[in-house]
Amino acid sequence: MGRLRPMPPRATGSESGNAAPTITNVAKLAGVSRSTVSRAFSNPRVLRPDTVNRVQEAARELGYVPNPVAQALSTGRHGLLAAIVPDIANPFFPPLIGSAAERAEAAGMALLLGNSAEDPAREDMLTGKLALQVDGFILAASRMTNAQIGEHAKRRPIVLVNRDLPGIPRVLIDTSVGVTQAMEHLAQLQHRQVAYLGGPTRSWANTQRKKAFRRACERLGVKPVILPGLIPSYDAGRQAASGLLESGATAVIAFDDLLAQGVMAGLTERQVSVPQDFSVVGCDDVMAAQTYPPLTTVSARAAEAGATAVDLLAQRLIAGTSAAADVRVLLDTSLVVRATTAQRA
Amino acid sequence: MGRLRPMPPRATGSESGNAAPTITNVAKLAGVSRSTVSRAFSNPRVLRPDTVNRVQEAARELGYVPNPVAQALSTGRHGLLAAIVPDIANPFFPPLIGSAAERAEAAGMALLLGNSAEDPAREDMLTGKLALQVDGFILAASRMTNAQIGEHAKRRPIVLVNRDLPGIPRVLIDTSVGVTQAMEHLAQLQHRQVAYLGGPTRSWANTQRKKAFRRACERLGVKPVILPGLIPSYDAGRQAASGLLESGATAVIAFDDLLAQGVMAGLTERQVSVPQDFSVVGCDDVMAAQTYPPLTTVSARAAEAGATAVDLLAQRLIAGTSAAADVRVLLDTSLVVRATTAQRA
DNA sequence: TGTAACCGTGCAACCGGTTGTACGTCAATG
DNA sequence: CATTGACGTACAACCGGTTGCACGGTTACA
Numbered sequence: 129m130g131r132l133r134p135m136p137p138r139a140t141g142s143e144s145g146n147a148a149p150t151i152t153n154v155a156k157l158a159g160v161s162r163s164t165v166s167r168a169f170s171n172p173r174v175l176r177p178d179t180v181n182r183v184q185e186a187a188r189e190l191g192y193v194p195n196p197v198a199q200a201l202s203t204g205r206h207g208l209l210a211a212i213v214p215d216i217a218n219p220f221f222p223p224l225i226g227s228a229a230e231r232a233e234a235a236g237m238a239l240l241l242g243n244s245a246e247d248p249a250r251e252d253m254l255t256g257k258l259a260l261q262v263d264g265f266i267l268a269a270s271r272m273t274n275a276q277i278g279e280h281a282k283r284r285p286i287v288l289v290n291r292d293l294p295g296i297p298r299v300l301i302d303t304s305v306g307v308t309q310a311m312e313h314l315a316q317l318q319h320r321q322v323a324y325l326g327g328p329t330r331s332w333a334n335t336q337r338k339k340a341f342r343r344a345c346e347r348l349g350v351k352p353v354i355l356p357g358l359i360p361s362y363d364a365g366r367q368a369a370s371g372l373l374e375s376g377a378t379a380v381i382a383f384d385d386l387l388a389q390g391v392m393a394g395l396t397e398r399q400v401s402v403p404q405d406f407s408v409v410g411c412d413d414v415m416a417a418q419t420y421p422p423l424t425t426v427s428a429r430a431a432e433a434g435a436t437a438v439d440l441l442a443q444r445l446i447a448g449t450s451a452a453a454d455v456r457v458l459l460d461t462s463l464v465v466r467a468t469t470a471q472r473a
Numbered sequence: 474m475g476r477l478r479p480m481p482p483r484a485t486g487s488e489s490g491n492a493a494p495t496i497t498n499v500a501k502l503a504g505v506s507r508s509t510v511s512r513a514f515s516n517p518r519v520l521r522p523d524t525v526n527r528v529q530e531a532a533r534e535l536g537y538v539p540n541p542v543a544q545a546l547s548t549g550r551h552g553l554l555a556a557i558v559p560d561i562a563n564p565f566f567p568p569l570i571g572s573a574a575e576r577a578e579a580a581g582m583a584l585l586l587g588n589s590a591e592d593p594a595r596e597d598m599l600t601g602k603l604a605l606q607v608d609g610f611i612l613a614a615s616r617m618t619n620a621q622i623g624e625h626a627k628r629r630p631i632v633l634v635n636r637d638l639p640g641i642p643r644v645l646i647d648t649s650v651g652v653t654q655a656m657e658h659l660a661q662l663q664h665r666q667v668a669y670l671g672g673p674t675r676s677w678a679n680t681q682r683k684k685a686f687r688r689a690c691e692r693l694g695v696k697p698v699i700l701p702g703l704i705p706s707y708d709a710g711r712q713a714a715s716g717l718l719e720s721g722a723t724a725v726i727a728f729d730d731l732l733a734q735g736v737m738a739g740l741t742e743r744q745v746s747v748p749q750d751f752s753v754v755g756c757d758d759v760m761a762a763q764t765y766p767p768l769t770t771v772s773a774r775a776a777e778a779g780a781t782a783v784d785l786l787a788q789r790l791i792a793g794t795s796a797a798a799d800v801r802v803l804l805d806t807s808l809v810v811r812a813t814t815a816q817r818a
Numbered sequence: 819t820g821t822a823a824c825c826g827t828g829c830a831a832c833c834g835g836t837t838g839t840a841c842g843t844c845a846a847t848g
Numbered sequence: 849c850a851t852t853g854a855c856g857t858a859c860a861a862c863c864g865g866t867t868g869c870a871c872g873g874t875t876a877c878a
Contacts, residue, residue, distance in 0.1 A: 163836075193605070199836080200835095261553075396766075515867095540864055
């Protein structure tokens with residue numbers, strides 16, 4: 129680039145190549161200045177209507193469309209939002225991302241995706257790198273420290289999903305309600321000893337679920353068994369099956385559906401049939417309706433969470449930097465009873 | 474913005490606010506010109522080493538990092554790739570997107586995500602809108618017409634996934650090999666009549682699979698039953714179960730794992746047990762290892778496809794516009810035998 | 819000691835928009 | 849009829865980098 133003087137003063141006339149038309153081309157064709165063209169798009173009210181028409185017609189003729197990069201440099205608004213997730217292959221996130229992308233588009237913005245691969249350092253790096261090219265962040269199930277998040281929040285608006293950090297707008301999927309319902313359901317089915325198969329220790333969701341589980345057990349007079357936090361995967365669940373059986377529990381609530389599915393596999397391999405001999409409840413309602421037997425699970429409303437987060441962010445972006453108080457959206461959950469729970473044998 | 478003359482000539486000294494430091498700040502601190510700072514980052518070889526050091530130190534001190542938006546405007550390189558998929562909630566795509574994002578990052582770029590929601594018009598619009606802010610596109614299972622794709626390819630480099638359009642670089646997951654293997658497997662198990670449960674009619678993958686199925690049936694002397702194309706979902710599969718049973722087939726190859734899973738549910742509801750009474754084979758190996766019983770399926774290597782597509786694109790971007798001949802990468806597939814196929818009853 | 823080649827850095831134009839202010843025009847008003 | 853104000857548009861600085869060329873200083877060689 130850096131066009132130089134010696135060069136012919138720029139082929140002023142019609143487009144020679146297939147380069148995208150610029151505001152200058154439109155201005156020339158419409159017989160107005162560049163600023164007028166700009167205003168015809170960004171602030172038409174200040175122009176005479178017929179001027180606007182003339183410009184628009186010229187723009188249409190050339191196929192002109194404003195260059196978002198130039199706009200970003202000039203205005204500081206990029207029209208981009210970034211969503212950072214720990215693992216896009218985890219079925220919890222795609223619906224969240226999908227609906228976030230949709231809402232972003234509705235707000236005239238596009239969504240940039242970052243995959244932290246469960247690595248806090250990587251998440252930190254990614255967020256820092258993207259900070260200059262996006263207007264704001266959705267941090268889903270962030271693994272960064274509070275301090276790191278706070279630092280990023282100084283540069284760009286952030287909305288958290290499933291992370292409860294006062295001072296930063298956040299939307300939380302409150303599974304404790306659903307877990308409590310699940311416990312009531314199991315108690316009603318005469319289960320007197322129930323296990324909770326934990327997820328990642330550092331996960332906010334896991335903390336919430338475990339707490340709700342404990343509390344409900346106490347209230348209902350059910351004996352709780354807590355199995356340690358695991359990587360939420362099918363294999364981990366399968367391997368946990370034997371421990372479950374030894375624990376004496378007759379039912380389990382798993383941290384998520386992947387674990388639950390693995391547990392079912394492990395149980396079946398040991399000739400324990402679900403739900404006749406053992407009841408299984410999942411969490412997140414991801415894939416639950418897509419397998420057989422259909423899994424009883426706690427719905428997670430991930431899609432809504434993504435949509436809400438984007439709406440919050442967009443709202444904050446158009447309203448200016450108004451801190452908008454301390455937003456904390458709680459999304460309720462509830463138990464979806466399908467076919468993996470039954471009366472205690 | 475548009476800072477004006479009447480304003481004090483810009484707080485030259487230390488940063489007053491928390492605005493990101495610019496090349497000008499660094500230049501001032503290092504006692505060199507802006508162009509020197511620029512070169513220290515983009516082309517350090519032309520500078521004296523100690524000058525580079527001085528600039529780098531100043532940059533570090535200020536926490537300077539080049540603004541990618543300004544770079545994009547100036548150089549035309551954005552450091553962004555866009556991936557457009559028909560439906561991010563379909564479990565086939567997340568692994569593809571995930572590995573694409575990873576490879577993009579390895580190449581120093583970030584990945585922008587577009588969700589077309591299965592709508593060709595929307596896909597066309599999205600691609601057009603993003604064309605000015607990204608360096609290239611990955612179009613996965615595109616639903617656009619050849620003409621539309623060709624039009625976009627004129628503006629930006631494109632790599633297709635699972636779409637065979639001569640002249641555009643493409644990576645194709647060739648499931649015909651895997652489907653053929655599946656048929657051989659079933660024939661060996663004494664199945665004499667096998668059904669193919671189709672996917673979206675306009676999908677390239679579906680065409681390939683159906684063709685391979687037909688050919689293998691012919692060669693193996695198996696009677697083929699073709700069931701019409703469906704939306705690939707659990708429910709569609711479940712509803713297809715009765716038709717399958719009526720058809721007289723004793724085994725089915727489903728267009729994808731979602732359909733297969735639904736079929737299994739439908740069969741079980743009708744007291745037909747898998748694999749004792751009926752054999753089921755899926756496609757894509759998505760979720761197959763995460764359910765019970767583990768599904769026999771054709772592996773799809775979606776992650777590799779995403780990675781390959783990005784590598785192709787990145788290669789083409791750094792090599793300049795060299796058309797690089799007519800690239801067509803075929804990814805072989807193979808049958809993964811798990812637990813949903815057995816000897817004919 | 820004069821000159822040529824070379825090296826390193828600064829200058830200024832440029833990417834494609836945005837926007838505060840100045841200025842010219844015309845109608846309304848005194 | 850001169851003055852005022854409103855209105856619409858042009859001018860030019862600016863966003864934060866990049867880059868071709870010019871220019872000044874060294875060094876090498878004649």
